[in-house]
Amino acid sequence: MSDIIRRDPRAEWIARNRLHPLHAAMQPVQHSWMGPNGVIRKNVHGVGFIGPNGIKRIDRSGAQQGGAAKRxxxxxxxxxxxxxxxxxxxxxxxxxxxxxxLSSHDRDLLGLARQLAGSDGAVLAVVFGEHKENAFATAGVDRLLVLEGHAFDGYSPEQRVQGLRAVDNQFNPRHWLLPDSRSGGGELGRRFAASLNERPATRVWQIKGEQCIGRAGAGQQDVARPLPRLILAAAECADPVSDTRHEVLPVELSTALARSLPRIEDLGAVAVDPAAIPMAEAEFIFSGGNGVKDWALFHQTAAALGATEGASRVAVDDGFMARDRQVGASGTWVTARVYVAVGISGAIQHLQGIGACDKVVAINLDPGCDMIKRADLSVIGDSAAILQALIAAVEAYRHGAKRDAA
Structure with missing residues (x-):
């Protein structure tokens, strides 16, 4: 068995959340504490282990426990x-x-749906095309409907609205929830509302009883209105589901979707220079810090990955990156889906700036730095060697894809 210690981010989050029902079970046994008079007290009953003959033993070195004291x-x-x-x-x-x-916005939306469903209702997730998600059960989905077909590939708002109309006719849901985002949910929700001849509630961030509160006035004002049937919710509209798992039973449409000639044709994605994307809007950020010694190799790796470049404050102050590339509380707060930190130790201001990122990958020599603790995936080693291996892996993958296409 490997001696590498594997982190469990979910267990760590439950251990920090005092309101979670499993919080007490995730707390470590307290062996020592400071008394009211300043003297350190020790729990003598909490030290040691039970031997094969049932007698409790105390091993200060940890050798007889297989290193369990260190792990x-x-x-x-x-x-x-x-x-x-x-x-x-x-x-x-x-x-x-x-x-x-599922993005963090999607999980917040499912958490809001779980609140509206209560104990008698079911949350039905409608997904277009193939997906890679395998955590619908812990996200709060009771029923899953996947609408597949080439008609839903790419940008196809008309076909998707038609599919939602069919779902609406069959299931007649009490509420429709879509994310009010720039990733498609905002536009799709407004098109769907127009087809249903209903007025949606937009930028909703809170629901109280039969009232919903949404942002207005460039986000400076709140507007309360009766809870409508169609809701376009903002990010952090509710806490994601964390204390239950669900069945995720598959359901299907009872009737086939009618084919129609679309008025909008998707011509494919347009190539955009990653350097021209604002930091606050970038989905993939490749950020460098004081641990980067070869900046030419860093720029080469970012270009090979097609990522937007970022930097820590130290790298900006040293003149290696422009000021508008600085990430953190004193720079730009980012919401990337993937954030790669190369040679960044993880100052508190920097960790605050990447708090909304979905996945964080850290490349560092110090396994005990704060960025390693924050990261979802950590690579310990010399950044130059890792970046060279990463470039080689990307080029091999792209050449293999070209051969398969040929």
Whole structure:
């Protein structure tokens, strides 16, 4: 068995969340603490282990425990299963599914749908095309409807609205929830509302009873209105589901979708220079810090990956990157789906600036730095060697894709 310690981000999050029902079970046993008079107290009953003959032993070196004193075993948490055999009503959710996976905005939307569904309703997620997501169960999805076909590939708002109309006729949901985002949910929701001749609630960030509150006036004002049937919710509209798992039963349309000639033709994606994308809007950021010694290799790697370049404050102050590339509380707050930090130790201002990023990858020599603790994936080693290997892997992948296409 490997001696590499594997992190469990979910278990760590539960251990920090005091409101989670499994919080107490994730807390480590306290062996020592400071008394009211300043003297360190020790729990003598919490030290040691039970030997093969049933006698408790104390091993200060940890050799007889196989190094257990230096290692914390991962706790497997089995969440309770929430089942809805015969739903009284449906709450339909249409996530953006950028890259075929649920984003943080999508999970917030599913958390809001879970609140509206209660114990009698079911959350029905409507997904277009193939997806790569395998965590619908822990995101709060009770029923899953996948609408497949070439008609839904690329930019196809007319076909998607037609598919949603068919879903609406069959399931007659109490509410429709779509993300009010620039990834497609905002436009699709408004088109769908126009086809239903209904007025949606937009930029909703809170729901109280039969009232919803949305942002207005360039985000400076709140507007309260009665809860409509179609809701376009903003990010952080609710807490994502974390304390239950769900069935994710597949459902299908009872009737085939009618084919129609679209008035909009998708001609494919337009190539955009990553350097021209504003930092706050970039989906993939490749950021460098004080640990980068070969900046020419750093720029080459960013170009090979097609990523937008960023930097820490130290790299900007040293003149290696422009001021508008600085990431952090004193620079730009970013919301990238993937953020790669090369040679960045992780100052508190920098960690605040990347707090909304979905996935963080850290490349660093110091396994104990704060960026490694924050990262979802860590690579320990010399940045120059890792970047060269990364460029070689990207070129091999692209050449293999070209051969397969030929």
């Amino acid at each position: 914390t075993a991962a706790v497997e948490v089995q969440l309770p299963l929430h089942q809805v055999a015969a739903p009284a009503f449906y709450i339909n959710v249409v996530p953006d599914m950028v890259g075929g996976r």
